[in-house]
Amino acid sequence: MDVPYCAQYRNCFVSEKRLDVEYHQVLPDLPDDEVDEEYAIRQESLFATLKQLNESERAIVALYLDDLSYRQIAEIIGINENNVGVKLNRIKLKIQKLLIR
Secondary structure, eight states: OOHHHHHHHHHHHHOSOOOOOOOOOOOOOOOGOOOHHHHHHHHHHHHHHTTOOOOHHHHHHHHHHHTOOHHHHHHTTSSSSHHHHHHHHHHHHHHHHHHHO
């Protein structure tokens, strides 16, 4: 039985010890004329940084990048809306620090 998309993220927060979120490694193809060397380096750096986040942080980022509202993210992971904002801000700061290294 397939687990609904949102439930996969919810499972991630039910137990911090056992995370059931699956991430797809396939990225969308960009037209060749849009890819330059600097862009490719920056993209590779960002993906390497995202891999350094823990599973729950990646789940929150994935939901945020899927254009879900703070309210929707809160309902999926089982926390309040304000806590989502706090967690996202902390994750953004963590990403910035990791990128600067």
